[in-house]
Amino acid sequence: MVNTETITQTATQTINSIRESISKISLDSIKDIIYASTDEQIYLRNKFILIGITVITVIMVIWVYRITRNKFKLAKAKADKEEANARRHAEAIRMTKSKLPTIKEEDETDLSSDDYLSADEELSADDYLSADEELTADEELTAEQQAKIQAEKTAKRQARSKARKTAKRIEKKQKEAEKERDGKKAKRERLRQNNLNKN
Structure with missing residues (x-):
């Protein structure tokens, strides 16, 4: 130099x-x-x-x-800043993922194909960030804040999907119980009619 x-x-x-x-x-x-x-x-x-x-x-x-x-000084400072931001972002995502609770899959062996939600039902347009809500560099959010917001969004989406599946399963079991009651009632009525005819 x-x-x-x-x-x-x-x-x-x-x-x-x-x-x-x-x-x-x-x-x-x-x-x-x-x-x-x-x-x-x-x-x-x-x-x-x-x-x-x-x-x-x-x-x-x-x-x-x-x-x-x-x-050269400006270019080096910019490169160092971008590298530091990338490291903080990756670390924040790793830490956030480690803190998220694991969502256990429920037993779905008794569910038919009708019990599953379609892709449009599971992930509606409301589950995604709009263009105005997306995070940009101008918003000056730290990598940890960005990761936290994205993780919360993912957790809410998974919770809504799980709630829909649970409601669908409960509704199916209620219909099956009603169908079974109606069958028993019809059977009792047939027996009563048979007894009346014999008498």
Whole structure:
């Protein structure tokens, strides 16, 4: 990497050299240098031009170096921040998942295909976040908060699905019980009629 102190010292020395050269040159001497005719005047003119080019080059180098260094610093800081956010997000999700209660699957061996909810019933449009509710980087929520909100949403969706299945199972058992009662009642009525006919 370029040493800033070395560049600064070089620029300072060049500027001092220019000042010293200018102090020794009068207005007439400047005209003579511009319209050089002798070898000495041509040498002085070339030296003056070379010093000017050197100064401009040094200034440009320092300017480009500072801009490039600042860009690298900003890029590195941004990359470090994104990496740290990603780590916090992953850690928050892991911790949240470990805290969620495990939902046990109920015994569904006695359920027919009609007892299962369709995909549209299990996950309705209300179970999902709308476009306005989705989390964006501008909302400045931490990774842990985002993970917590998503986990709560998932838990609520699973609870609603479980409640629907339970209600469906209860309704089926009630219908079966009513059907069984009606069958027993019809059987008793047939027996009564048979007894009456015999008598």
